[in-house]
Amino acid sequence: MSVNTPRSLGDFLKSRRTRLDPASFGFSGRRRTPGLRREEVAQRAHISPTWYTWLEQGRGGAPSAEVLERISGALMLTDAEREHLFMLGLGRPPEVRYRSADRVNPRMQRLLDSLDASPAIIKTPTWDVVAWNRAAAVVLTDYGALPPDQRNILQFLFRDPTVRAKQHDWESVARFVVGAFRADVARAGLVSEAGELVDELCRISPEFEVLWRDNDVHSHEDGDGVKRLTHPELGVIELEYSAFSVDGRPDLGMIVYTPLDREVAQRIRELAANASTPAAFDEHVSS
Structure with missing residues (x-):
């Protein structure tokens, strides 16, 4: 069985969502589970809460690159996590992000x-x-x-x-x-x-x-x-x-x-x- 399934994408999204501190993003209120709620991620990504819920549940088909970019920003993903998100969602890496540099580490x-x-x-x-x-x-x-x-x-x-x-x-x-x-x-x-x-x-x-x-x-x-x-x-x-x-x-x-x-x-x-x-x-x- 392929490891890149709709469920794999949903599991990854959920794992990143639950690691975020709601207070850092201005969200308050008592919570039964850690991290951001699905609707809060959707709000930050400017997408439909229903659509985001479907993604975590492995439904709704393949997301677009634009949607994945918005979700990546909403979840504060690292470059490695962003690439993994695209591989799970679209089967390919994202476009290269150019960063100006005058030296290397x-x-x-x-x-x-x-x-x-x-x-x-x-x-x-x-x-x-x-x-x-x-x-x-x-x-x-x-x-x-x-x-x-x-x-x-x-x-x-x-x-x-x-x-x-x-x-x-x-x-x-x-x-x-x-x-x-x-x-x-x-x-x-x-x-x-x-x-x-x-x-x-x-x-x-x-x-x-x-x-x-x-x-x-x-x-x-x-x-x-x-x-x-x-x-x-x-x-x-x-x-x-x-x-x-x-x-x-x-x-x-x-x-x-x-x-x-x-x-x-x-x-x-x-x-x-x-x-x-x-x-x-x-x-x-x-x-």
Whole structure:
């Protein structure tokens, strides 16, 4: 028997409802059972009390995403609980909630730092880099030497001649990045928010404008999964890249570039170990 049944949804709703303190929401009166009443949850969610009762009783059919969002807010669900609610109610996770970020938690930064030979970054859906390791600083871009509002990968690619010169096949890289950016901002519901960046890049780069108007969409599964760079100290190198979602932050993505050559990996370790660390990077990793 499937664990995702209408009754499972009702049981979950009831368990969250009974854990809430009525006084915290301005509800008073003597109660025979703990938590909010069904009609109080319905009131907070702006839905019919009868409809909410049916949901807890496993009746009434599948709720809409809008109804689940209202119930999630009414029950003060955490992100994990909200996702579970959608899985029970609709069989799919909810849309990603975008939260602005300028850094990650220390645990995630320690994970990045443990990859001493593999450049690794964490980026937002609009491709702003919010975390990186020393290997990324010496191989990709020294993000710590830049102000936070200037750490956007698309701006690097279309505005910085040094970054452009590193790319083995700039045209292919640019086409992929623009297509992946388009997919990421749509998935995060940030198409309008990304408009200012898109308009700026269209003004300064005819090449970006052409690629943007092509409406191509890409994911990190496209292509051969290998990034080729011409590095001023390492020469021509090949890095196998993999993309991961960040646990608890589905709006953030981690990209790890793994050297295909052991000698190159060792040289990256040495460069990272010997590199001077800008003050901005020190502040970043200690936060």
